[in-house]
Amino acid sequence: xxxxxxxxxxxxxxxxxxxxxEPPATRYDKQGDLPDGERAARAVRxxxxxxxxxxxxxxxxxxxxxxxxxACHYYVQTGEAKYTPVWKLEPFKQAYKxxxxxxxxxxxxxxxxxxxxxxxxxxxxxLIYDSCTLCGRCSLICPMGIDLASLISQARHGMAKxxxxxxxxxxxxxxxxxxxxxxGATPKVFRERCEWLADEHNVAIHVDLPEADILVSMSxxxxxxxxxxxxxxxxxxxxxxxxxxxxxxxxxxxxxxxLSGNADWQRESSLRLINAAVACKAKRxxxxxxxxxxxxxxxxxxxxxxxxxxxxxxxxxxxxxREMQAGHLPVKPMPASVTFHDxxxxxRRGGATQAPRVVLDKLGVDLHEMxxxxxxxxxxxxxxxxxxxxxxxxxxxxxxxxKMRQVEDTGASMLVSSCSNCRQTFDDGQAHFHWDKTMxxxxxxxxxxxxxxxxxxxxAA
Amino acid sequence: MDMLAFAxxxxxxxxxxxxxxxxxxxxxxxLLLRRSPDYSVARISGWWxxxxxxxxxxxxxxxxxxxxxxxxxxxxxxxxIGLAVIVFGLQQHILLIxxxxxxxxxxxxxxxxxxxxxxxxxxxxxxxIRRMTNPVLRLLSNFDDYFSWLVAFLPVATGMLxxxxxxxxxxxxxxxxxxxxxxxxxxxxxxxxxxxxxxFLSRGTSGALLTRKGAAI
Numbered sequence: 001x002x003x004x005x006x007x008x009x010x011x012x013x014x015x016x017x018x019x020x021x022e023p024p025a026t027r028y029d030k031q032g033d034l035p036d037g038e039r040a041a042r043a044v045r046x047x048x049x050x051x052x053x054x055x056x057x058x059x060x061x062x063x064x065x066x067x068x069x070x071a072c073h074y075y076v077q078t079g080e081a082k083y084t085p086v087w088k089l090e091p092f093k094q095a096y097k098x099x100x101x102x103x104x105x106x107x108x109x110x111x112x113x114x115x116x117x118x119x120x121x122x123x124x125x126x127l128i129y130d131s132c133t134l135c136g137r138c139s140l141i142c143p144m145g146i147d148l149a150s151l152i153s154q155a156r157h158g159m160a161k162x163x164x165x166x167x168x169x170x171x172x173x174x175x176x177x178x179x180x181x182x183x184g185a186t187p188k189v190f191r192e193r194c195e196w197l198a199d200e201h202n203v204a205i206h207v208d209l210p211e212a213d214i215l216v217s218m219s220x221x222x223x224x225x226x227x228x229x230x231x232x233x234x235x236x237x238x239x240x241x242x243x244x245x246x247x248x249x250x251x252x253x254x255x256x257x258x259l260s261g262n263a264d265w266q267r268e269s270s271l272r273l274i275n276a277a278v279a280c281k282a283k284r285x286x287x288x289x290x291x292x293x294x295x296x297x298x299x300x301x302x303x304x305x306x307x308x309x310x311x312x313x314x315x316x317x318x319x320x321x322r323e324m325q326a327g328h329l330p331v332k333p334m335p336a337s338v339t340f341h342d343x344x345x346x347x348r349r350g351g352a353t354q355a356p357r358v359v360l361d362k363l364g365v366d367l368h369e370m371x372x373x374x375x376x377x378x379x380x381x382x383x384x385x386x387x388x389x390x391x392x393x394x395x396x397x398x399x400x401x402x403k404m405r406q407v408e409d410t411g412a413s414m415l416v417s418s419c420s421n422c423r424q425t426f427d428d429g430q431a432h433f434h435w436d437k438t439m440x441x442x443x444x445x446x447x448x449x450x451x452x453x454x455x456x457x458x459x460a461a
Numbered sequence: 462m463d464m465l466a467f468a469x470x471x472x473x474x475x476x477x478x479x480x481x482x483x484x485x486x487x488x489x490x491x492l493l494l495r496r497s498p499d500y501s502v503a504r505i506s507g508w509w510x511x512x513x514x515x516x517x518x519x520x521x522x523x524x525x526x527x528x529x530x531x532x533x534x535x536x537x538x539x540x541x542i543g544l545a546v547i548v549f550g551l552q553q554h555i556l557l558i559x560x561x562x563x564x565x566x567x568x569x570x571x572x573x574x575x576x577x578x579x580x581x582x583x584x585x586x587x588x589x590i591r592r593m594t595n596p597v598l599r600l601l602s603n604f605d606d607y608f609s610w611l612v613a614f615l616p617v618a619t620g621m622l623x624x625x626x627x628x629x630x631x632x633x634x635x636x637x638x639x640x641x642x643x644x645x646x647x648x649x650x651x652x653x654x655x656x657x658x659x660x661f662l663s664r665g666t667s668g669a670l671l672t673r674k675g676a677a678i
Contacts, residue, residue: 053494054666060491061663063656064606065537066597067522070529081596102490103651140677141526143534144656145519145664147671299674302500312502351504351675375677376525 003179003186010171012184017427019183019225020388021171027391029125031163031170036118043121043162044095050154051100058146059096062086068138068148073378073399074131085138085148088127091116092155121164128155129166130392133383134259134292135344140376149349156261165260168388173256177265180272182256185220187248193223194246197231205234209245215282215311216246217253217273219290221420229289229420232447233316239450240328250276253293254421258300259385270296270304277311284312286319289443291345291383291419298350315346316443317418321358324446331449333364339412340367341403341426341439342377343419356418356442363449368410378402382425400429407437418442465632468639476643477561483650484658491662504675511672512665518678519664533591536584543581547617550574575624582617585610605652612648615641 001009010021034042051059066084069075074083081087098104098113107113136149159165165173172182179186185193191207198205206212214237222229237244250273257265274297277285287293298313314322323329340356347353353374360367372378381399386392403426407415415437417423426439505511522530548554550569559565589610592598619641623634648654671678 051494053492053496054670056491056494057659057662057666060487061656061659063653064598064601064603065533066595066601067526067530067533069597070526075597081600084597084601087601100494102487136677139667139671140523141530143519143522144660145515145667147667299501302502303497305500308500308502348677349674353677372525376523 001178006175006178010175017431018387018424019221021168023390024167029166039118039162040116043158044116046158046161047092047095048099050157051096059093061144061146067141071137071141073402077398077402083131088132089151091120091124125164128159130389133379133386135379135383136349157263160261166389169260169385172388173260173262173265176256181220181252182254183220183224185223190223190251191248197227201231203231203234204238206245208248211281212243212245214242214244214284214286215277215280216244216286217288218251219254219288219420220252221424222288226420228444232444235447247276253288253290255296258296267304270301274305282311287315289316289418289420289441291343291421294350295345315352317355318352320446321355324362330451331363332451334449336365336414337412338365338367338414338416339370339407339410341417341422342374343422344379344383348375359442368412370406370410380422380425382421387425397432416440416442465636468636472643476646480646480649487650503673505672508669508673512668515668515678516661516664536587540581540584543577546577547574578617578621585614609652609654612645
């Protein structure tokens with residue numbers, strides 16, 4: 001399929017506050033025409049391939065205490081038992097017991113656990129995709145310490161093999177595989193956008209330099225919806241006088257292959273960035289304001305590559321925090337009361353919870369933390385690819401109300417985050433509820449408050 | 462061979478054999494599965510400190526979750542500690558353990574153990590009622606949950622009857638008590654009772670992996 005064909009098959013929805021594909025005229029949340037038996041068999045084969053010692057340890061340990069429900073925004077907001085995180089893994093657990101556990105022969109011989117059927121997997125699709133953002137909050141409450149989010153990610157692999165991914169999530173992942181970007185930010189679009197932004201904002205934006213110390217990546221959400229992020233990134237890196245570049249052979253940081261569960265597409269997307277960084281001999285790859293991109297490259301990139309990466313990987317908030325702490329990025333004080341929304345994959349799941357707080361401290365804002373913040377934040381409801389799925393909208397708005405309440409309770413006048421996917425989820429929620437709070441980008445705030453070099457010297461003097 | 466002789470002889474022997482072989486089989490079956498290498502650069506080194514931290518930390522719910530989880534946690538602790546007091550504090554149990562292993566220690570007063578047994582049985586009943594009435598627990602519960610509860614409850618109930626000489630001859634009650642404990646030994650490796658050992662493995666695994674990333678534990 002080429003880029004013209006993919007536009008016809010999965011047209012982008014360009015209107016509205018969030019980016020995704022158009023809702024299908026008739027929903028068909030299956031890929032291919034496989035017979036049901038083959039779908040189920042493919043899913044189970046993939047489940048079994050994923051059952052290593054770590055997954056087995058967790059799957060064997062669940063005591064069905066149900067505490068994970070209390071940490072899940074879907075359960076808390078609806079009170080529906082089916083949204084209990086560990087229940088979302090039921091077919092996965094069933095396949096494990098029957099096919100891979102220590103007593104699997106016994107389970108099969110006595111048919112103590114029946115075969116997982118395609119119908120069962122289809123009915124679980126909503127639980128594995130629409131109602132799980134992979135935020136990992138449930139992993140913090142489990143008395144057995146089970147990392148449920150990791151298990152749900154693995155369960156998605158089997159669903160993808162069976163061709164049972166929700167239409168829109170599959171469509172954006174397929175778009176990424178065909179044209180390098182899930183949301184229309186093709187290499188040509190990206191290059192043209194950089195050229196236009198460079199002219200418009202009078203800023204040098206380096207594209208396709210043969211060598212650079214830093215390779216910078218972007219999220220297609222930023223490229224298409226928040227292009228000021230490109231300008232902000234360029235301004236900051238130019239200010240620092242670093243050797244940096246964007247590369248049209250590796251710029252897209254989102255990884256919808258990973259979110260859909262398609263491991264081949266995940267690998268493809270990750271390798272584009274890795275190979276581009278290797279090609280320009282980068283010492284560092286900076287990931288943009290995108291939560292899942294951080295998980296995909298910082299924690300899974302080297303494993304996809306099959307060896308340690310020959311460069312460092314850093315989220316833009318970590319980069320900013322380090323440079324600001326070193327005094328390399330002096331900023332004008334920003335007298336605003338601010339609350340910060342933690343992107344789950346960067347804070348709770350990624351370990352970079354403090355970096356944005358260092359940046360906000362250097363900006364001199366009056367930080368009003370939410371009651372549950374940092375590692376315990378509530379997800380915005382758009383992670384895990386959920387924001388792309390139209391049929392999940394009603395549920396997503398329900399969980400977004402939890403986030404709105406949290407923000408309102410802080411009394412802060414300004415809302416900031418370091419993830420463009422969270423940002424578009426907030427924009428969409430804001431439009432839906434006619435809310436008066438707008439999400440801002442941490443990166444753009446830093447760029448907007450940089451003290452110009454001459455002024456900086458005067459300031460220092 | 463009468464029931465008591467069976468319970469004291471081959472019943473005990475075979476149930477303990479199944480217990481130890483089964484636990485070994487299940488743990489080996491888990492631990493020998495494939496482990497993929499992690500090539501990412503760790504944010505924090507020393508995975509074992511993370512493992513130990515999570516094992517300790519998750520012993521009580523975080524303050525933020527305590528409003529909804531303190532009650533079941535408290536009841537859970539009550540019956541687990543109660544079981545430990547009964548198993549390791551009652552004179553007759555210590556004598557049995559000494560005859561099997563040669564190890565012994567001072568017993569607790571029988572009145573205290575009897576009181577503990579009452580509290581343990583009551584807390585187990587409370588947990589069962591909660592499991593049967595709470596919508597989340599009802600949805601999650603399967604045969605293993607109810608049967609494991611039963612095989613853990615029976616030794617407590619029959620033990621209380623034997624101590625009180627209630628319902629039948631003492632020898633019969635003692636035999637039933639021993640057989641119920643042997644049923645627990647036999648079931649232990651196959652069901653959720655294995656969490657007694659898996660809890661350390663599961664918490665330790667997550668603690669090590671998440672700490673490596675500097676992620677929340």
